[in-house]
Amino acid sequence: MDEFDLIHSITPRTIHHSSVDVGIGDDAALYTAKHGVQEIVCVDTMVEDVHFKLLYSSPEDIGYKALAVNISDIAAMGGIPKFYLVSIAVPPKWTQSEIKAMYEGMNELAKLYHMDLIGGDTVSISDKLVVTVTVIGEVEKGRACLRSLARPNDIVFVTGEIGSSAAGLSLLLEKTHSQTSAIDTDYFIHRHKRPEPRVSVGRLCSSFKRAALNDISDGLASELNEIAEASCVSIEIDESMLPVHSHLSKLHPIWKEWALFGGEDFELTGTVSKSNWEVLKQECETRQLPITKIGHVREKTESNVILKTDNGSRILEKKGYNHFK
Numbered sequence: 406m407d408e409f410d411l412i413h414s415i416t417p418r419t420i421h422h423s424s425v426d427v428g429i430g431d432d433a434a435l436y437t438a439k440h441g442v443q444e445i446v447c448v449d450t451m452v453e454d455v456h457f458k459l460l461y462s463s464p465e466d467i468g469y470k471a472l473a474v475n476i477s478d479i480a481a482m483g484g485i486p487k488f489y490l491v492s493i494a495v496p497p498k499w500t501q502s503e504i505k506a507m508y509e510g511m512n513e514l515a516k517l518y519h520m521d522l523i524g525g526d527t528v529s530i531s532d533k534l535v536v537t538v539t540v541i542g543e544v545e546k547g548r549a550c551l552r553s554l555a556r557p558n559d560i561v562f563v564t565g566e567i568g569s570s571a572a573g574l575s576l577l578l579e580k581t582h583s584q585t586s587a588i589d590t591d592y593f594i595h596r597h598k599r600p601e602p603r604v605s606v607g608r609l610c611s612s613f614k615r616a617a618l619n620d621i622s623d624g625l626a627s628e629l630n631e632i633a634e635a636s637c638v639s640i641e642i643d644e645s646m647l648p649v650h651s652h653l654s655k656l657h658p659i660w661k662e663w664a665l666f667g668g669e670d671f672e673l674t675g676t677v678s679k680s681n682w683e684v685l686k687q688e689c690e691t692r693q694l695p696i697t698k699i700g701h702v703r704e705k706t707e708s709n710v711i712l713k714t715d716n717g718s719r720i721l722e723k724k725g726y727n728h729f730k
């Protein structure tokens with residue numbers, strides 16, 4: 406079984422409400438609730454030992470990340486997050502104060518975005534903790550940054566830097582050991598545990614008539630393939646332009662794999678027209694938001710995503726984190 410095939414197979418062929426603008430297939434769903442506004446809804450689950458280990462994650466870390474990954478999906482639609490609901494399945498070993506600490510972790514981030522916790526559900530489970538967060542946000546009607554909005558000649562960009570979260574995970578799982586104290590391993594670990602959703606960049610993109618966005622949960626290669634598929638275009642990126650932390654390559658020889666396929670960076674990748682790119686770059690510079698051009702959108706060819714390297718070019722397959730592979 407493949408995660409993406411499964412989702413495809415359960416996608417309904419008909420909808421009952423014409424107010425549904427975007428259903429299954431993007432970072433979040435969109436429906437028109439009131440004049441001039443589209444509501445955005447998304448949900449993501451985190452499971453102990455699949456998404457985090459108690460060995461290195463505090464209850465606050467778990468709560469923080471469970472909300473962060475959902476705010477990131479709202480950012481990837483160009484929206485403003487407003488409300489959240491939390492469903493928890495808690496094993497017997499958890500104390501009430503640990504659960505409260507998990508909500509404190511969420512609240513840390515919710516405060517920043519002025520978000521309200523408006524509901525949820527609590528059940529017991531025999532073994533591992535499961536946290537499911539639903540976030541509701543909104544975007545001006547017609548301004549959502551859909552995966553299907555990339556067009557030939559657009560500029561392809563990514564925010565922040567990629568690969569650092571995967572490096573942090575590798576350090577936490579003790580698959581990687583730093584040979585020198587000159588490398589700030591805590592930095593990479595922090596990037597893994599406490600991703601920062603890029604809401605401001607999403608909002609800048611939603612001010613353009615058209616922008617495609619996706620947030621990086623499964624890895625840059627996977628997310629760009631999703632944009633290329635949804636937009637019926639090909640995407641060409643340049644390996645030498647990929648933004649990575651200056652210490653990443655010193656940590657482990659597989660650093661390029663981390664950057665392309667590692668995932669959980671929760672940065673945004675997307676495409677805008679050439680003229681909008683100049684505006685976006687300038688606006689990001691003014692606000693000190695890191696953003697990097699990494700390539701171009703092309704007319705559709707048989708390969709969805711192409712990576713140009715020093716030795717030529719290769720197809721970047723939709724390889725990355727996949728729950729059933």
Ligand SMILES: Nc1ncnc2c1ncn2[C@@H]1O[C@H](COP(=O)(O)OP(=O)(O)OP(=O)(O)O)[C@@H](O)[C@H]1O
Pocket residue numbers: 412415428429430431432433434448449474478622623
């Ligand atoms: N079990 C499911 N039932 C119905 N729809 C689903 C299910 N799982 C995923 N989807 C839908 O499929 C689309 C893609 O979901 P996916 O979870 O891959 O995206 P994402 O949340 O952006 O990525 P990630 O979960 O890796 O952070 C979304 O529209 C989502 O709502």
Ligand SMILES: Cc1ncc(C[n+]2csc(CCOP(=O)(O)O)c2C)c(N)n1
Pocket residue numbers: 449450454455456457458574622623667668669726
């Ligand atoms: C203990 C442990 N092992 C592996 C990973 C890596 N990982 C888990 S889920 C995922 C993709 C995003 O999740 P989703 O697609 O569910 O949103 C990635 C890259 C981790 N975080 N912790």
Ligand SMILES: [Mg+2]
Pocket residue numbers: 431432477478481619620621622
């Ligand atoms: Mg997403």
Ligand SMILES: [Mg+2]
Pocket residue numbers: 448449
């Ligand atoms: Mg999801």
Ligand SMILES: [Mg+2]
Pocket residue numbers: 622623726
């Ligand atoms: Mg995923």
